[in-house]
Every structure is written in structure tokens, then in C-alpha cells.
Amino acid sequence: MSDYVAAPTRAKEDQGIIEHRRRMLGVFLNRCARMKQIRKDSVFLRFLDPNASWSEVLHSAPISGLPKHPLRAPPIDPARPSPAHQYLPIPPANAKLKHIPSPPTSPQDSRPSGFTHVRSLPSPSANLSEAELDPYFITYEGNTRAYETLLTSGVEKVNRRMLNRLSNLSTDLAELGARYNAFSLSEPAPTLGPAIEKVGQAVDSTYLATEELAAGLASGFTEPIRESAQFAGVVRNVLKYRMMKRVQEEITRDELAKAKMKLEQLEKSELEARRIEHYLAGSGVAAPPSVEAQRRNSESSLNQQQQGGGGGGGSRSSGDSDAGSVDSDFPPTHSSPMPPPISTTPVPYPQGPQQGGAGGVSPQHRKASSFSNPLSYPVSKIFGKLTHAVSGIVDADPETTRRNNIGKTRETLVQLEAALQVSGRDVEEAGKSVLADLHRFQAEKEEDMKKLMVNFAKCQIEWAKKNLDSWEEAKAEVDKITVR
Structure with missing residues (x-):
């Protein structure tokens, strides 16, 4: 690789x-x-079809209908999620269950065996709740992680080193056999030369048997070990998916409880507000207007005064009343400070070509002069920004806001109730499916380990038999050597 x-x-x-x-x-x-579920699946059948385009398969149903996140899909048929699945919360990757009960112990669990954790798994027909299944799955996940580490960091590592040494040994044996064969050709003795040649042939046979041993161990031992380790990793991912589904159910239940509490508080506040309004209406006291209503009344009064001031003529008393109404309609935090009241005593003013016979200033000019301060525009600008900022913080219409919050909370409550229902169904389906697959995986794992050990022993036996036959022939030839 x-x-x-x-x-x-x-x-x-x-x-x-x-x-x-x-x-x-x-x-x-x-x-x-x-596996029956995969054997009859349309995607697997199209995968086996040599005329099917795999790119087309990936961009067509049912793969194209898969949600972006697997936790927002049903575990058995993820290509057909319900509308309530989109409201499911996504737990963080490191999320864990709040409470995990201890699994019940049995006498066989105390036996020192590498597979006691598998025997402690409940039967698929056992009627256990998801909370009761949690400790079994967590224990199995931990043992599966240890099994995967043992294969990848232990057995596979040592086996890879052994294969490298067998490969180096076969290379050395090939060179040694060639040297023995060359040496036999240079030996003139009638019995020594054939004996050396037979030893060289035995070395060559050992070289070939060692190469076959390395190839057999690679295909019959190393590959199954790596495959079993990969299956263990897949099992851990499946168990993690089921655990994330359980955490998702807990989060959904907590969010639903929070939404119910929030709705209860909002309805309580709404009931209290209505009780106060009913009390004020019964006692004959008008309810205080909202900030928004006060602002609208102030703006309408200001518009009326501006329209009245642009008429051009009027009596002195009407001008005074208009100025007073304009000043009184502004709220305390409006754009400019309140001007001083205009005196009713005529003030001497130089006569001009545009001034009438009466020696005083017209009411329209008085109203204009009350806002003609050079500092009024910057002050009004600053106060306008301040008013805008405060209005963004202060709720202008708390009654409408409260009712909107009640409506949104009720809508969220309906969504969370539907999400909790589908989450519970998904967890139940995932638990049953995972439990059945764990028993199937364990049976296949034990069968694979049995075949693996048998293959390892067969490779060693075949290698030893071939070496024994070749070296027995070499020994018989060596025994024929006569010493002069």
C-alpha cells in the first residue's frame, strides 16, 4: 500500500x-x-452492475436525498427523513450522557476471558429500555477499542516486522543457495560435490518455501488482522452514533422542558397584565399609554402646529397659544430644550419695510425666533441619536412583544414535541439494530479469528514440511560422503 x-x-x-x-x-x-438488508439494496445492486455509472448513482436517489447530518435522519432508512427531523438539535462531538447506570452483574462475567464482555450483552429479544442498554454498549465500546488497539499496535505491528525479516531471510537464502551450487561445481571429489549440491538445493527449497510463507502470512493472516481492526473501528463508530442519538434525545427533552417553562412564565405575565388592565378599567383609571403611543401623539401635535404656523397671519393671543402648544407637546427628551415663554408686553423693535404698522413682532416671527438658536441643531442632533439608541433598548410596546414571544414559544414547543417523538423512535430503532448487529459481529469475529489462527498454523506447517523433505534428502546425500 x-x-x-x-x-x-x-x-x-x-x-x-x-x-x-x-x-x-x-x-x-x-x-x-x-447481509439481507444490503443484498437487496438498490445502491448495492447498481454497484454490481458493470454498465451503471457510479457518478450517476452518487447524484441520484436515494443517496441524493440523504440529509447533510446523519443525526437528522432515521437510522434504518436515512434517505426518508420526516419533517420533524430537521428540528432535532445536533449535540457536540464530545457530548456524553448525564446519567449512566451500572449494568447488572452475573457469575459468568467474573470469569477471566477475553470475550466475557460479549457474553454479558443482553439477548436481542430481551425487553430492556434504552437507559438499561447504555452501560452494555459503553462497556462493549471500550472493549472494542482495546481489541482494535491490540490488533493494530500489537499483533499487526509484530507480524509486519516478522514478514520483513522473512523477506530478508529469503533473499539471503537465495544468495546462499547460489554460492553452494557454485561451490559444488568446483569440488572434484565424487561424493563431496553431489552432497554440496544437494545442500544448495535444500537451501534453494528453503528460500522458495520462505517466500511462500511470507506471501501466505500476508494474505491469510495480515490482511484478515487489518480487516478485523477496521471492522472494530466501524463498530465503535456505530456505537458512537447510537450514543449521539441518545444524547440528542436528552438535549431535545431538556429544550422542551425549557420551552414549557418559558411559555408558562410568559402566560403568567400576560395574565398578570390583563388582570391589571381589568382592575384599572373597573376603577375608572385609564391605563398608561405606551411609549409608542406617546411618540405618535407628540409627532401629530407637532405637525399640526407647523401647519398652523405657516398660515401667515393671526392675533397675538393665538400666536402665544400656538407657541405654548408646540413647546408642551414635546416630550422631555426631545430634540431641543424648551424655549422661554414669550412675554405679552410689546417689545420695541426697529421698523422695517416688511413690518406692519403695529410696532411689535408678529406671532409667526416669535415662533420662528424661539427655534432660531444656533446651538439648537447640534443639540437636537445629539438628543435625536440618544433617543434612537434608547428606543432600541427600551421596549416600545411590551404587550405586543409579549404576545409575539408567546406565539413563537408555542410554535417552538410544537416543533420540539414532534422532534422528541421522532428522536425516541430513532433511538429505539437504533438500539435494537445495533444490539442485533453486535451479536452478529461477535459471531463473525470469533469465526474470523478461528480461520486466521488456522491459516497461520497451516502456513507454518507447510513451510516446515517442505523444509523437512528437502533437508532430509540433503542429509541422505551428505551421509554418502566417504572420508579418505
Whole structure:
């Protein structure tokens, strides 16, 4: 595989790598064919079809209908999620269950065996809740991780080192056999030369047997070890998926409880507000207007005063009342400070060509002069920004906001209830399916380990038999040597 990574073009022409791929593909297809769910799946059938385009398969149903996140899909048929699946929360990758009960112990669990954790798994027909299944799955996940580490970091590592040494040994034996054969040709003795040649042939036979041993161990021992380790990793991922489904159910239940509490508080606040309004209406006291209503009333009064001031003429008393109404309609935090009241005593003012016979200033000019301060525009600008900022923080209409929050919370409550229902169904389906697959995986793992050990022993026996036959022939020839 390292050769394939380093030089993929050359590796495609390497007969050893091609044979390795053919063997692994055959093992994969045979395992898929033994599983009924996969054997009848349309994607697997199209994968076996030589005329089907795999790119087209990946971009068509049912693969194209898979959700972006597997936790928002049903575990058995992920290509057909319900509308409620989109409301499921996505737990973090390192999330764990809050409470994990201890599994019940039995006398057989105390026996020192490498597979006692498998015997402690409940039967698929056992009627256990998901909370009761949690400790079994967690224990099995830990043992599967230890099994995977043992294979990858222990057995496979040592076996790879042994294969390298067998390969080096076969190379040395090939060179040694050639030297013995050359030496036999230079020996004139009638019995010594054939004996040396027979020893060289035995060394050559050992070289060939060692190469066959290395190849047999690579295909019959190393590849199954690596495959079993990969299956253990897949089992851990499946168990993690089931655990994430359980955590997702817990998070959904917690979010639903929070939404119910929030809705209860909002409805309580709404009931309290209505009770206060009913009390004020019964006592004859008007309810205080909202901030938004006060602002609208202020703006309408200001518009009326501006329209009245642009008329051009009017009595002095009407001008005073208009100015007073304009000043009184502004709220305390409006754009400019309140102008001083205009005196009713005529003030001497120079006569001009645009001024009437009366020696005073017209009411329209008085209203204009009350806002003609040079500092009024910057001050009004600053206060306008401040008013805008405060209005963004202060709720202008708390009653409408409260009712909107109640509506949104009720909608969220309906979504979470539907999500909790589908989450519970998904967890139940995942638990049953995972438990059945764990028993199937364990049976296949034990069968694979049995075949693996048998293959290892057969390779060693065949290697020893071939060496024994060749060296017995060499020994018989050596015994014929006569010493002069």
C-alpha cells in the first residue's frame, strides 16, 4: 500500500497490489452478500452492475436525498427523513450522557476471558429500555477499542516486522543457495560435490518455501488482522452514533422542558397584565399609554402646529397659544430644550419695510425666533441619536412583544414535541439494530479469528514440511560422503 501511495501509476501495474485489491474486494462483496438488508439494496445492486455509472448513482436517489447530518435522519432508512427531523438539535462531538447506570452483574462475567464482555450483552429479544442498554454498549465500546488497539499496535505491528525479516531471510537464502551450487561445481571429489549440491538445493527449497510463507502470512493472516481492526473501528463508530442519538434525545427533552417553562412564565405575565388592565378599567383609571403611543401623539401635535404656523397671519393671543402648544407637546427628551415663554408686553423693535404698522413682532416671527438658536441643531442632533439608541433598548410596546414571544414559544414547543417523538423512535430503532448487529459481529469475529489462527498454523506447517523433505534428502546425500 505504501508503494501505491508513493507511485499510484506504477502500483496499478503491480501484480501483487492488484491481487491484494482483488482479494479485499472479494471479501467485501461476500460479506455484503451475507447481509439481507444490503443484498437487496438498490445502491448495492447498481454497484454490481458493470454498465451503471457510479457518478450517476452518487447524484441520484436515494443517496441524493440523504440529509447533510446523519443525526437528522432515521437510522434504518436515512434517505426518508420526516419533517420533524430537521428540528432535532445536533449535540457536540464530545457530548456524553448525564446519567449512566451500572449494568447488572452475573457469575459468568467474573470469569477471566477475553470475550466475557460479549457474553454479558443482553439477548436481542430481551425487553430492556434504552437507559438499561447504555452501560452494555459503553462497556462493549471500550472493549472494542482495546481489541482494535491490540490488533493494530500489537499483533499487526509484530507480524509486519516478522514478514520483513522473512523477506530478508529469503533473499539471503537465495544468495546462499547460489554460492553452494557454485561451490559444488568446483569440488572434484565424487561424493563431496553431489552432497554440496544437494545442500544448495535444500537451501534453494528453503528460500522458495520462505517466500511462500511470507506471501501466505500476508494474505491469510495480515490482511484478515487489518480487516478485523477496521471492522472494530466501524463498530465503535456505530456505537458512537447510537450514543449521539441518545444524547440528542436528552438535549431535545431538556429544550422542551425549557420551552414549557418559558411559555408558562410568559402566560403568567400576560395574565398578570390583563388582570391589571381589568382592575384599572373597573376603577375608572385609564391605563398608561405606551411609549409608542406617546411618540405618535407628540409627532401629530407637532405637525399640526407647523401647519398652523405657516398660515401667515393671526392675533397675538393665538400666536402665544400656538407657541405654548408646540413647546408642551414635546416630550422631555426631545430634540431641543424648551424655549422661554414669550412675554405679552410689546417689545420695541426697529421698523422695517416688511413690518406692519403695529410696532411689535408678529406671532409667526416669535415662533420662528424661539427655534432660531444656533446651538439648537447640534443639540437636537445629539438628543435625536440618544433617543434612537434608547428606543432600541427600551421596549416600545411590551404587550405586543409579549404576545409575539408567546406565539413563537408555542410554535417552538410544537416543533420540539414532534422532534422528541421522532428522536425516541430513532433511538429505539437504533438500539435494537445495533444490539442485533453486535451479536452478529461477535459471531463473525470469533469465526474470523478461528480461520486466521488456522491459516497461520497451516502456513507454518507447510513451510516446515517442505523444509523437512528437502533437508532430509540433503542429509541422505551428505551421509554418502566417504572420508579418505
